[in-house]
Amino acid sequence: MVQAVLDDLKSPRLPSPSRISLVHALVTVLRVEGKSAEIEASYVDWLQEIRAQPPAKDPELLAHLLSDLAITLIDGKKYSESEQLARDPRTQHSG
Numbered sequence: 001m002v003q004a005v006l007d008d009l010k011s012p013r014l015p016s017p018s019r020i021s022l023v024h025a026l027v028t029v030l031r032v033e034g035k036s037a038e039i040e041a042s043y044v045d046w047l048q049e050i051r052a053q054p055p056a057k058d059p060e061l062l063a064h065l066l067s068d069l070a071i072t073l074i075d076g077k078k079y080s081e082s083e084q085l086a087r088d089p090r091t092q093h094s095g
Contacts, residue, residue: 002026002038009049016053020061023050027068039072
């Protein structure tokens with residue numbers, strides 16, 4: 001399943017909201033499976049893929065993803081990396 005999601009992320013025709021939702025779902029599944037190391041190893045590439053697309057019309061999609069990634073990094077004691085994500089202005093949302 002993870003490989004299928006990663007393959008979908010490489011599709012240039014995947015719109016930004018779908019790409020963000022796909023990465024968020026992948027992060028959730030990997031966290032539940034205890035595979036935070038996979039997230040830590042790949043999140044920078046995933047974010048580059050997302051940021052290469054036009055922005056989503058719903059900024060909260062990206063805010064929720066960045067928040068979950070920051071929490072995952074805190075869990076892995078990657079405090080500096082987590083702080084960078086938490087300070088990203090796109091992390092701020094009203095929910």
